[in-house]
Amino acid sequence: MRETNWAGNRTFTAERILRPRTIEQVREAVAGATAVKALGSRHCFNDIADCPGGVQLDLSALDVEAELDVDAATVTVPASARYGDVAVQVHEAGFALANLASLPHCTVAGTVATATHGSGRRNQSLASAVSGLELVTADGDLRTYDRHDGVVVGLGALGVVTRLTLDLVPSFELRQDVFDGLSWESAYERFEEIQDAGYSVSMFTNWARDTIDQVWVKGSGQPGADFFGARAADGPRHPAHAAGIRADNCTRQLGVPGPWHERIPHFRLDFTPSVGNELQTEYFVPMKHAVEAMEALRGIGHRLAPVLLVSEIRTVAGDGLWLSPFHGGDRLALHFTWRPEEDAVRALLPVMEERLAPFGVRPHWGKLFHHAGDYPRLADFRALAGELDPHGKFRSPFVRRHVFGER
Numbered sequence: 396m397r398e399t400n401w402a403g404n405r406t407f408t409a410e411r412i413l414r415p416r417t418i419e420q421v422r423e424a425v426a427g428a429t430a431v432k433a434l435g436s437r438h439c440f441n442d443i444a445d446c447p448g449g450v451q452l453d454l455s456a457l458d459v460e461a462e463l464d465v466d467a468a469t470v471t472v473p474a475s476a477r478y479g480d481v482a483v484q485v486h487e488a489g490f491a492l493a494n495l496a497s498l499p500h501c502t503v504a505g506t507v508a509t510a511t512h513g514s515g516r517r518n519q520s521l522a523s524a525v526s527g528l529e530l531v532t533a534d535g536d537l538r539t540y541d542r543h544d545g546v547v548v549g550l551g552a553l554g555v556v557t558r559l560t561l562d563l564v565p566s567f568e569l570r571q572d573v574f575d576g577l578s579w580e581s582a583y584e585r586f587e588e589i590q591d592a593g594y595s596v597s598m599f600t601n602w603a604r605d606t607i608d609q610v611w612v613k614g615s616g617q618p619g620a621d622f623f624g625a626r627a628a629d630g631p632r633h634p635a636h637a638a639g640i641r642a643d644n645c646t647r648q649l650g651v652p653g654p655w656h657e658r659i660p661h662f663r664l665d666f667t668p669s670v671g672n673e674l675q676t677e678y679f680v681p682m683k684h685a686v687e688a689m690e691a692l693r694g695i696g697h698r699l700a701p702v703l704l705v706s707e708i709r710t711v712a713g714d715g716l717w718l719s720p721f722h723g724g725d726r727l728a729l730h731f732t733w734r735p736e737e738d739a740v741r742a743l744l745p746v747m748e749e750r751l752a753p754f755g756v757r758p759h760w761g762k763l764f765h766h767a768g769d770y771p772r773l774a775d776f777r778a779l780a781g782e783l784d785p786h787g788k789f790r791s792p793f794v795r796r797h798v799f800g801e802r
């Protein structure tokens with residue numbers, strides 16, 4: 396039986412999936428293949444991880460151990476390590492990762508390959524914490540890279556990452572407070588103050604109601620019972636609370652302090668994250684267009700709401716990684732958790748992209764989208780891919796379409 400991605404909306408068309416146990420076996424598998432692609436925990440919603448007719452490499456059995464360097468404040472992890480497991484290990488040693496995504500279930504290599512992010516005006520994407528990586532390139536060579544801006548957000552197009560080194564910060568505690576019913580007027584007029592109210596702030600909406608349903612503030616202090624006019628929630632909330640989803644899989648709320656890795660993700664490692672039966676899309680616009688972009692989406696809120704479970708508004712600090720959607724400056728992140736109705740979602744994407752086009756929109760590489768957007772270092776990335784992979788064995792249809800501009 397063919398294998399699928401986590402959401403079940405993509406059946407992989409690779410001829411086989413190999414599970415190498417050693418780096419030597421990875422090198423042999425890559426050198427011997429004509430089409431090959433590494434596979435993470437399969438949480439992407441499009442065909443980015445597929446390799447039609449070729450070989451997918453699942454690295455979860457690789458015999459590589461994590462190594463903590465206390466003096467350098469870094470941890471070197473196997474590509475298939477899950478963030479949730481890395482977090483526990485570094486926390487026990489007194490360290491933290493600067494930020495995490497909403498779910499801790501994804502592999503480190505798969506996460507940074509798509510520039511996955513959390514929230515926070517001063518928090519960069521998770522890829523920005525990568526200070527080094529080890530890559531098996533098309534001919535089976537094992538190369539190491541130190542702080543190279545081109546290789547981290549690699550979309551699986553440069554080779555197979557076997558190990559990554561992540562920068563750490565001292566461990567810290569956070570509390571998570573949820574507020575119901577923020578007016579759109581407050582969200583627009585006091586946008587910066589709201590985002591500055593915590594280390595990581597998320598706003599949840601369906602774009603059609605009169606108020607923003609919830610604001611989640613993850614910070615060190617008590618934000619106050621009245622949050623820019625929104626009310627403190629009287630119990631735990633799921634982001635899709637308004638769609639009737641219970642908060643059982645969510646991390647602790649109601650202001651109880653706890654370790655960073657049990658508060659930054661919305662969802663707990665030991666549960667299915669999010670809703671489970673869903674699709675996702677996410678768009679990023681420069682922060683200076685935040686209010687205009689939200690207003691543009693509210694203008695089609697009546698079309699979005701029937702297909703949405705919930706939408707999340709976050710902020711991500713800019714970086715210099717070549718194919719990072721945050722390349723060149725801070726961005727507003729507009730995320731959509733859709734009902735599992737792919738035709739309806741696909742019909743909406745061009746409408747949304749047209750609305751957001753004036754703002755220089757870029758999509759999340761791992762979610763559903765039509766156009767990849769503009770990247771000033773795209774030509775450099777293409778040249779690097781050509782050099783590392785001259786015969787295009789990592790050049791899947793996704794990479795051909797979105798990186799090389801082929802139809």
Ligand SMILES: Cc1cc2nc3c(=O)[nH]c(=O)nc-3n(C[C@H](O)[C@H](O)[C@H](O)COP(=O)(O)OP(=O)(O)OC[C@H]3O[C@@H](n4cnc5c(N)ncnc54)[C@H](O)[C@@H]3O)c2cc1C
Pocket residue numbers: 401432433434435436437438439440443444454474475496497498501502503504505506507508509510511512513549550551552554555556557668669670675759761762
């Ligand atoms: C419930 C849910 C919540 C999410 N929340 C967030 C969120 O908060 N923020 C956010 O930004 N995104 C979020 N995402 C998206 C998710 O973080 C990305 O799709 C991420 O890339 C998935 O990682 P993965 O390990 O599953 O990779 P996969 O989907 O398996 O692969 C992704 C890409 O990485 C490449 N890759 C994987 N391993 C390697 C390797 N060893 N070497 C080279 N390339 C490799 C693959 O070839 C592919 O191109 C969410 C997804 C889900 C399902």
